[in-house]
Amino acid sequence: MKDDKLSKGIRRSYRTLIVISALVVAIVVASVYYLDNRKAELVAVEPDAEDPDRVENGIHIRTGFIDAPGMEETIINCTSCHSAELVIQNRMNKERWHATIDWMQESQNLWDLGENEEIIVNYLIKNYPVIAKGRRAELKNIEWYDLQN
Amino acid sequence: MKRRSFIEKTTLASMSSLLGVDIVMGAKMPSDYLPLGLQDPNPFELFSKDTRMTVLNSKPWNIEAKAHLLDDAVTPNKFMFIRNNGIIPEKPDTKAWQLTIDGESVKEQKSYPLSELKSKFKHYTYQLTLECGGNGRSEFDPPAKGNQWTIGAVSCANWTGVRLRDVLEDAGIKDDAVYIGYHAADKHLSHNPQKEPISRGAPMAKALQDETLLAFQMNGKDIPLAHGYPLRLVAGGWPASVSGKWVNRISIRNKEHDGPKMGGTAYRIPCKPVAPGAKVADADMCIIESMPVKSLITYPMSGAVLKKGNSLKIRGHAWAGELEVIRMEYSIDFGATWKKCILNKPANRLAWQHFTASIDFSKKGYYEVWAKATDSQGKSQPMLLPGWNPKGYLNNACHRIAVKIK
Numbered sequence: 355m356k357d358d359k360l361s362k363g364i365r366r367s368y369r370t371l372i373v374i375s376a377l378v379v380a381i382v383v384a385s386v387y388y389l390d391n392r393k394a395e396l397v398a399v400e401p402d403a404e405d406p407d408r409v410e411n412g413i414h415i416r417t418g419f420i421d422a423p424g425m426e427e428t429i430i431n432c433t434s435c436h437s438a439e440l441v442i443q444n445r446m447n448k449e450r451w452h453a454t455i456d457w458m459q460e461s462q463n464l465w466d467l468g469e470n471e472e473i474i475v476n477y478l479i480k481n482y483p484v485i486a487k488g489r490r491a492e493l494k495n496i497e498w499y500d501l502q503n
Numbered sequence: 504m505k506r507r508s509f510i511e512k513t514t515l516a517s518m519s520s521l522l523g524v525d526i527v528m529g530a531k532m533p534s535d536y537l538p539l540g541l542q543d544p545n546p547f548e549l550f551s552k553d554t555r556m557t558v559l560n561s562k563p564w565n566i567e568a569k570a571h572l573l574d575d576a577v578t579p580n581k582f583m584f585i586r587n588n589g590i591i592p593e594k595p596d597t598k599a600w601q602l603t604i605d606g607e608s609v610k611e612q613k614s615y616p617l618s619e620l621k622s623k624f625k626h627y628t629y630q631l632t633l634e635c636g637g638n639g640r641s642e643f644d645p646p647a648k649g650n651q652w653t654i655g656a657v658s659c660a661n662w663t664g665v666r667l668r669d670v671l672e673d674a675g676i677k678d679d680a681v682y683i684g685y686h687a688a689d690k691h692l693s694h695n696p697q698k699e700p701i702s703r704g705a706p707m708a709k710a711l712q713d714e715t716l717l718a719f720q721m722n723g724k725d726i727p728l729a730h731g732y733p734l735r736l737v738a739g740g741w742p743a744s745v746s747g748k749w750v751n752r753i754s755i756r757n758k759e760h761d762g763p764k765m766g767g768t769a770y771r772i773p774c775k776p777v778a779p780g781a782k783v784a785d786a787d788m789c790i791i792e793s794m795p796v797k798s799l800i801t802y803p804m805s806g807a808v809l810k811k812g813n814s815l816k817i818r819g820h821a822w823a824g825e826l827e828v829i830r831m832e833y834s835i836d837f838g839a840t841w842k843k844c845i846l847n848k849p850a851n852r853l854a855w856q857h858f859t860a861s862i863d864f865s866k867k868g869y870y871e872v873w874a875k876a877t878d879s880q881g882k883s884q885p886m887l888l889p890g891w892n893p894k895g896y897l898n899n900a901c902h903r904i905a906v907k908i909k
Binding site: 433435436437439440443444445446447450454457461462463484486487488489490491493496497498499500501 | 558559560561562563641642643644645646648649650651691692693695698763767803804805806807808809815871886887888900903905907
């Protein structure tokens with residue numbers, strides 16, 4: 355019994371010692387890490403390490419999509435097979451977007467979009483509306499330069 | 504500096520983690536080589552393209568030229584458009600590569616290793632115009648679905664290979680043969696190995712033409728990977744999708760080939776003209792064969808400002824699918840009057856033809872130079888958009904550049 359008590363006491367003090375040393379180690383590690391990080395912060399900000407979903411001037415940088423309701427659903431469902439550029443350059447009305455989704459489901463392995471289909475199509479027609487071009491558009495964005503003959 | 508070395512040290516590791524696999528032999532990888540599995544490398548470096556080319560789509564890769572970049576008589580790789588439907592094969596094993604000839608109408612199914620194909624059959628070189636069926640799609644109204652090509656999805660390089668006819672005849676063609684269809688090593692975007700991204704073809708008459716090649720060289724060198732290395736079917740004058748890349752099997756069919764992108768609205772137009780935006784049933788759609796007459800002013804670049812009294816020398820190319828261009832004209836008054844250009848003969852059948860003209864302007868001001876080609880059947884390019892079709896194919900409207908005289 356006495357031995358038991360003694361060993362319990364030793365164990366208790368050991369435990370305290372372990373807890374204290376662990377705390378010391380943790381504090382040392384944390385402060386080294388903190389100092390290191392401070393140093394790193396002072397050295398350079400790695401742009402590649404930034405948030406992959408950051409938005410600048412209303413544009414989702416990674417994909418080029420306009421940041422508006424429905425963008426997240428569009429990114430998740432529409433960019434696993436093809437690029438966002440393919441979506442952005444296409445201008446269609448509601449009916450033709452639904453038909454395009456049907457085509458992708460029939461022939462390109464696109465899954466059932468459920469209620470996201472409406473959200474995605476609404477996002478697309480609102481943010482990428484059809485622009486009327488007529489039978490032939492004017493020449494635009496001409497960059498004038500002197501031609502030396 | 505520090506950042507650069509950090510990137511250099513971590514590139515291989517991050518490439519591996521992005522790809523989800525170890526890059527075997529990474530240490531031996533040339534420093535300028537980027538594995539194709541990466542979806543956001545610099546495409547201009549990756550494909551040796553000029554940085555003035557326009558990337559329309561990075562997955563799958565679709566890149567186009569601009570009119571003034573196509574000034575060379577023979578298109579070099581750096582200015583050649585890329586149109587892909589699927590994922591480019593990563594590292595084709597040319598030693599193991601075989602071309603199989605099969606199908607309902609082959610007399611004897613045969614496989615040819617690449618080396619046998621090269622040694623057994625005579626080699627031919629032709630300069631061949633390849634234009635994407637959807638070149639010019641961006642101009643259609645209402646808009647048509649797909650990559651929004653402007654004018655740069657056309658090229659005319661030298662292709663060297665063996666005649667498809669020689670290989671098909673070696674395997675033997677049954678009397679009931681109607682069509683050929685190609686199969687290739689690219690992968691579907693969904694990564695489903697059961698699905699082919701594209702498998703198109705041509706009627707026997709086109710397959711058996713002298714200029715229809717199984718090519719292994721482009722402009723005297725191995726075909727660049729993005730353009731079909733190590734073996735490409737090249738059928739000039741037809742939508743470039745007939746010219747299958749990374750080809751490893753050709754089927755001789757006893758019916759119209761029915762691979763992916765042969766049916767529905769793909770590479771097909773309404774058999775009868777329709778109103779813009781009309782719905783067209785699949786049964787009323789017809790496969791595009793020869794491409795229509797078209798031309799490009801490749802010099803000068805649009806936007807030239809000239810001093811009054813100086814004449815403007817223009818040049819460019821004209822082509823007409825299966826046909827030859829017989830007349831080339833320009834207008835500086837929006838089509839009210841047309842003047843003839845000097846037009847060269849093609850290097851061979853199905854090659855584009857070069858034209859030049861010297862233009863004098865009597866007044867200062869804003870002008871547009873419009874170019875119009877006419878084919879050997881008397882058909883000319885329209886100044887307005889041609890007939891609307893659901894997928895926006897075959898826009899051969901006149902090309903124009905802006906010019907100012909000061």
